[in-house]
Amino acid sequence: MADANPFQDPQRFERRVPPCAVVIFGANGDLTKRKLVPSLYRLAIERRLPQGFAIVGTSRTPMTDEAFREKMEASVREHLENSHFDEAVWLEFARGLYYVAGDLGDAGLYTELTNRLATVAEERQTGGNILFYLSTQPSQYATVARGLAGLAKGNGWRRLVVEKPFGHDDQSARELEVALHEYFTEDQLYRIDHYLGKETVQNILAFRFGNPIFEPLWNRQYIDHVQITAAESIGVEGRGAYYQEAGALRDMIQNHLLQVLSTVAMEPSAVFEPTAVRDERAKLLRSIRPLKPEDVAAHAVAGQYGPAAIGGKDVPGFRGEPGVNPQAMTDTYAAVTFLVDNWRWAGVPFYVRSGKRMPKRVTDIAIRFRPVPHSLFANESARPNLLILRIQPEEGISLRFSSKQPGSGMNLRPVSMDFNYGTSFGMRTPTAYETLLVDAMAGDPTLYTRQDMVEASWAAVQPIVDAWGNRTGPDPFPNYAAGTWGPAASDEMLAARGHVWRVP
Amino acid sequence: MITAVQPEKLLKELEHVWAELGKGHPADALLRACSMTMLVATTDPKDEVDLKNTLADLMRAHPGRMIIVRIVDEPEPVLSANVTAQCLLAFGGRQQLCCESIEIRTTRDRLADVYSASLGLTVADLPVLLWVKDIRLLQESSFQPMLQLARTILVDSVPLGPSILPALNERRRAGWRVKDLAWTRCTAWRETLAQAFESTCLQGRIPEITKVEIAYAGANPSVSGLYLRSWLAPRLPQAVFEFVPCPPRRNGNLQALRFHSTTQELELRAVDDATLEIVTSSLTTRVLAPARAEADLVEEELSILGDDPVYEATLAATIAPAPIAK
Numbered sequence: 001m002a003d004a005n006p007f008q009d010p011q012r013f014e015r016r017v018p019p020c021a022v023v024i025f026g027a028n029g030d031l032t033k034r035k036l037v038p039s040l041y042r043l044a045i046e047r048r049l050p051q052g053f054a055i056v057g058t059s060r061t062p063m064t065d066e067a068f069r070e071k072m073e074a075s076v077r078e079h080l081e082n083s084h085f086d087e088a089v090w091l092e093f094a095r096g097l098y099y100v101a102g103d104l105g106d107a108g109l110y111t112e113l114t115n116r117l118a119t120v121a122e123e124r125q126t127g128g129n130i131l132f133y134l135s136t137q138p139s140q141y142a143t144v145a146r147g148l149a150g151l152a153k154g155n156g157w158r159r160l161v162v163e164k165p166f167g168h169d170d171q172s173a174r175e176l177e178v179a180l181h182e183y184f185t186e187d188q189l190y191r192i193d194h195y196l197g198k199e200t201v202q203n204i205l206a207f208r209f210g211n212p213i214f215e216p217l218w219n220r221q222y223i224d225h226v227q228i229t230a231a232e233s234i235g236v237e238g239r240g241a242y243y244q245e246a247g248a249l250r251d252m253i254q255n256h257l258l259q260v261l262s263t264v265a266m267e268p269s270a271v272f273e274p275t276a277v278r279d280e281r282a283k284l285l286r287s288i289r290p291l292k293p294e295d296v297a298a299h300a301v302a303g304q305y306g307p308a309a310i311g312g313k314d315v316p317g318f319r320g321e322p323g324v325n326p327q328a329m330t331d332t333y334a335a336v337t338f339l340v341d342n343w344r345w346a347g348v349p350f351y352v353r354s355g356k357r358m359p360k361r362v363t364d365i366a367i368r369f370r371p372v373p374h375s376l377f378a379n380e381s382a383r384p385n386l387l388i389l390r391i392q393p394e395e396g397i398s399l400r401f402s403s404k405q406p407g408s409g410m411n412l413r414p415v416s417m418d419f420n421y422g423t424s425f426g427m428r429t430p431t432a433y434e435t436l437l438v439d440a441m442a443g444d445p446t447l448y449t450r451q452d453m454v455e456a457s458w459a460a461v462q463p464i465v466d467a468w469g470n471r472t473g474p475d476p477f478p479n480y481a482a483g484t485w486g487p488a489a490s491d492e493m494l495a496a497r498g499h500v501w502r503v504p
Numbered sequence: 505m506i507t508a509v510q511p512e513k514l515l516k517e518l519e520h521v522w523a524e525l526g527k528g529h530p531a532d533a534l535l536r537a538c539s540m541t542m543l544v545a546t547t548d549p550k551d552e553v554d555l556k557n558t559l560a561d562l563m564r565a566h567p568g569r570m571i572i573v574r575i576v577d578e579p580e581p582v583l584s585a586n587v588t589a590q591c592l593l594a595f596g597g598r599q600q601l602c603c604e605s606i607e608i609r610t611t612r613d614r615l616a617d618v619y620s621a622s623l624g625l626t627v628a629d630l631p632v633l634l635w636v637k638d639i640r641l642l643q644e645s646s647f648q649p650m651l652q653l654a655r656t657i658l659v660d661s662v663p664l665g666p667s668i669l670p671a672l673n674e675r676r677r678a679g680w681r682v683k684d685l686a687w688t689r690c691t692a693w694r695e696t697l698a699q700a701f702e703s704t705c706l707q708g709r710i711p712e713i714t715k716v717e718i719a720y721a722g723a724n725p726s727v728s729g730l731y732l733r734s735w736l737a738p739r740l741p742q743a744v745f746e747f748v749p750c751p752p753r754r755n756g757n758l759q760a761l762r763f764h765s766t767t768q769e770l771e772l773r774a775v776d777d778a779t780l781e782i783v784t785s786s787l788t789t790r791v792l793a794p795a796r797a798e799a800d801l802v803e804e805e806l807s808i809l810g811d812d813p814v815y816e817a818t819l820a821a822t823i824a825p826a827p828i829a830k
Binding site: 017 | 700
């Protein structure tokens, strides 16, 4: 399609965003205050928002536009990481902030919203384009979608951003799909998984498909196994009530980490376009071998942290956290061995683990290559190469290889070649929410999850959810102390295949 | 101090600097990073601190081997060199990022020696960029060999104004990638304008724009103003362009772009040193566009790895412009 804007210069300018209004449901919530509005403000600072732009917040709390602006200003000031607060930009940004109070189940809210959006379109020249953002309880998604029935079509485009979880099991994920599809088509739906918006997760694609030296090695011939770790040092931090219903498997592995796995393991798409990339991700997720009930115990380990003293400070066990049922059977740690049944990955285990109250906060992917077929060196055999894709906290890539130690004799020592994303590019990298919000406004769903991907992810974890839900026998929890790397059973799961968890 | 510039000797000195730096640190505490060779030619004896700071800022995003060629006016021929390394702590990291710097002090009559020495000092297999800090050097015959060291030349045409543009265009025609910071300064204006025209309503009105005024402060339109005219002209072929003087609202020559059409007016104008304002008949919005540091401008240019067809076409058009109404 010919470019209708002759003033664009893609080599220098950031991705274009058309005029639009962003309607946030749950505007008084934590996500809006900590992530959404600060991200949009940072985009304003960097001149990435269109001239015609507005935010309409809605929640139950009665509030004037002015009070909403003041509240958002306080949030932006508090949560503006690595950026300065600019008064002049804020004043301009705040002129485009509006607020509508109401109950999500009340038809009156949507009538008022319709009227307000018409006024906003006129005042702010948004061209009638609207991005709806559901930052509410998941149980209200269907209600809001129904409420938006009258607004789902009109002048300009309409898109609906939905936060995870996309259902709490495969059945509810399909029910949610039916509810949303009643009013919105699939290409209007943007299911956000903020992990996919992280620069380093996107960089996996650049690393794999922009560097032909790695791709020939990226298969079962050369890769022994893959470990994906997402560890948090903190506990549930006030989210106990939510977390005890979710657990590590649902909260992290079913969505974030399976998306990361699919990025590591997918086939190259023919082009870097939304449908092509998402097709490949979906194909990979569908290739994950579904576990039979009798195989779950050997392929998945649940853990829950108990109390411990960390650094001289006593920390409670999960069951002692505020808001948590003292008999909760929640998995605060989950480790799963996934097998991908396709030509490239047959027989290569993907070990995925996530836990709370681990020794440190770290997310990385370790690709362990096969050892040398025959060791030439008597004293020490070369250790297998290890490629580590670090997602947080220090984003980058490290390659471990063996080198001769200086001096006489042929002694090998592992050394590391490091690429650090922060130091190599120096500049502030956009947060995941900035990237994803721009993508949604620009109509690029590449980094958003499609329904078939959601269903394939659920298919991969549902047998584990079912097995853990039907657990009988003595209470297994807690089975790891806070501040450690998880239960012993997790180590045993890897040991069964002759592997060990690396210490990140 | 070296009295003749011998590449092998300098490289050996660099190795020594690295060995010294590494002493007392864990093996992974320092990262010797290099993504290019940047030659910087300067004649300003007072820019030592500023240049060092600029290069340090650049190093964060574009680490490389910096070769500073400091051209001095001395009665006797001078040629000397020294090496240093500069380290900074990475964002939130434990590792220091280090870049190496070679400073060559020379009189003009020894520039041919600097050229031959520099051939041995550029890093293999990585891009070489020549930043001619003093643009007058481009017109000096003794400096011409230095231009052969790089296929990318970075200048700031502002000190010489439009008179240097034909020389830049000649280099471009001869196959060099030319980068001009006067063009980089237009980015904020161009990008803001492009964002404004993301509105389909405004896009539809583009064919109706019949006149564009470029408002400037000072005696004459600057190179940036001329560039903007040349950039806009093929995008608005039906419009006439006019340079109009106006009182300054912000530092610099360029003050406003006014688009007149039969149905709508649009103005992009400076409000103050940090802000631009877009005014249409129905909406006025402001964006932050503070004056940019030199390092920031250079960084934008370094981030364009290949050809820059938009600038190249603009430069060519600026040399042979349509008649200016003034």
